[in-house]
Amino acid sequence: MTHQFHPTVLREYDIRGIIGETLGAEDARAIGRGFGTLIARAGGKKVAVGYDGRVSSPMLEHALVEGLNASGVDVRRVGMGPTPMLYYAEASAEEVDGGIQITGSHNPANYNGFKMVFRGRPFFGADILKLGEMAAAGDWDDGVGGVEDVDILDAYIDRLLEGLDGIDPQVLSGLKVGWDAGNGAAGPALEKLAARLPGEHHLLFTEVDGEFPNHHPDPTVEENLADLRKLVSVKSLDFGVAFDGDGDRIGAIDGEGRVIWGDQLLMIYAEDLLRVSPGVTIIADVKASRALFDHVSVCGGTPLMWKTGHSLIKSKMKEVSSPLAGEMSGHVFFADTYYGFDDALYAGIRLIAAAARLGKSVTELRGAMPAMLNTPEMRFQVDESRKFAAIDEVKKRLANSTDEVNSTDGVRVTNDDGWWLLRASNTQDVLVARAESDSQEGLDRLLAQIDEQLGLSGLERGPQAGH
Known part of the structure; x- marks a missing residue:
């Protein structure tokens, strides 16, 4: 058995295609065969699998699990949820050796794809090309694997809430925040999270709908924040947070409706972190504002400019032991008291925490930034x-x-x-x-x-x- 992928599908950071045109069940099965074989050859045995809310995701998940099992690897199915919940499933369980999330991220509804973690590190670049070579040669191990279904949503929510540890809930009791899940996969997790947060929380579009009927779920495009901006204005909220389709990228606006871009969010997170960890290296991609790099220096940190791409940033963080990194695209990575992966729900929690610890509102923090x-x-x-x-x-x-x-x-x-x-x-x-x-x-x-x-x-x- 061999398999040929469409030439556009295997990409630098992930695997992505158009359902029914360049990507289908046979591709998912071949990805499972290849990834499972690599896990087994590295001495691993179990892979966690999750998927987002796209219409095509359950079909791809079924085929992927078949492929992993056929290479002798066991699968822990964590079901539909945000990509960071799958990362959590991989990072928090010692017996799990890898993870695959089926997600089209912020692409149009007819796209889908795969994001992967291999034994705690991002799986990208040459790793992804290797899957193509293995498929073309039929270089797959054969075996029989088992499947278990595990509900980790509550455990994941518990872990997110640890981001508020040490902050008096009384301080947060007057907080008013708007959240926009954009009909993406983070919706159900957001509902559970908001129900347990102190303060008042107003939620938009938490119902998962792979057609994205309200607006496209890319919070780095300003027009997609219009509903959130209106909510913050009408309800006089302190600030608003928006997610992309699979919950690994954050967008935000302050109480006056000003966008807080990815590099500006990183300024806030860095100022908070550097009070307790002076001198640490904080990474941002080459598209970030000079104001960010200057701010990190002023706050006593070591700024490092690095390549764009979430997999490249994660790898660099490990290399230089950086506790915090971010990209203009809204990927933010916390490795101080978290796992080092990009999680927009956790980033939302850390925005609440940073404002509380710095003793300033998000609007004040945004207002103090230089007007570039x-x-x-x-x-x-x-x-x-x-x-x-x-x-x-x-x-x-x-x-x-x-x-x-x-x-x-x-x-x-x-x-x-x-x-x-x-x-x-x-x-x-x-x-x-x-x-x-x-x-x-x-x-x-x-x-x-x-x-x-x-x-x-x-x-x-x-x-x-x-x-």
Whole structure:
């Protein structure tokens, strides 16, 4: 038996495709065969499996479990829930050797995919390509595995609530928070969590619906926060929190309706953490604001700029023993008193905790941040064969620049006007650009520099590409 995956499905950070076109049950079975074989060859025996609320998820889960079992691996099925609940199932049980979540994350409703953990570490890049090679060669172990169904939701909620340990519930009794689950997989967990939190909590769209009837569940796109903003305004709430489709990315707004972007949330978390752990390394991706890196330094921490991509950030955290990291995309990773994976529900709890410990409202914390002018993430189509080559050309041209040039992930250039970034997406045929300044004139000059570099490589900032 061999299997060929559609060439677009095996990606850098995860496995993703369009149901009925590029991804189906046979692919899920082959992923189970390959992953199960690798777990068994590494001396493992049990894999936890969960899935999100998409219409196609139960079908993929059934086939995945069959594939894992056929390679001699036992499966612990934790059912429908957010991706971080599956990560929790893998991290909290010694006898579990790996985990797979079936999820389309923030993609359109007809997409689905897989996120994986292998013996406590992210499974990505070369690992994912290896599944393709094994499938093409039929390089799978044969065996018989068992299946157990385990309900871990309550245990997971208990663990989330530990994020408020040491805070007097009386201090939080007047708190008023809005939450938007976006009809994603975090809804039922959010209902149970909110019922146990001190204060007043208003919930939107907790009913799981894989068609996402109210708005698309990507909290980094401002228009998707409109319902939450209205709720916070009408009910005079302290702040609002939103989740993506599988509950691993957070979005937030303050009491005045201002968005708190991923790097701004990290400023709050860092300030809170650095009071008790001065000097630690805090990681953010290359798209993050200079204000964040400056703030970490001012608060006594060591800022580290790293590559975009949740798997890359998690790996770097382990390498440098960082207790906190985050991305512009809303992935936040806590490894101080948590497991180091991205969990938007836990990040919501930690936002409540940080404000309480810092003795300031979320609105005050947001209001104190420097007013930077920055572009949204600009994404434009570039042929797959050109995207990395173009970035290399830019690097060569800037080799002797008087500006500060950082090539951690693409090119990030810092000068008196601020900074600009140009990088190739690992998951799509697009280039990503971003710029930040403290004046409009400065921002215009930075954008002109981006356009100049693109022009020299025969490219231009074309029509915006979607995610």
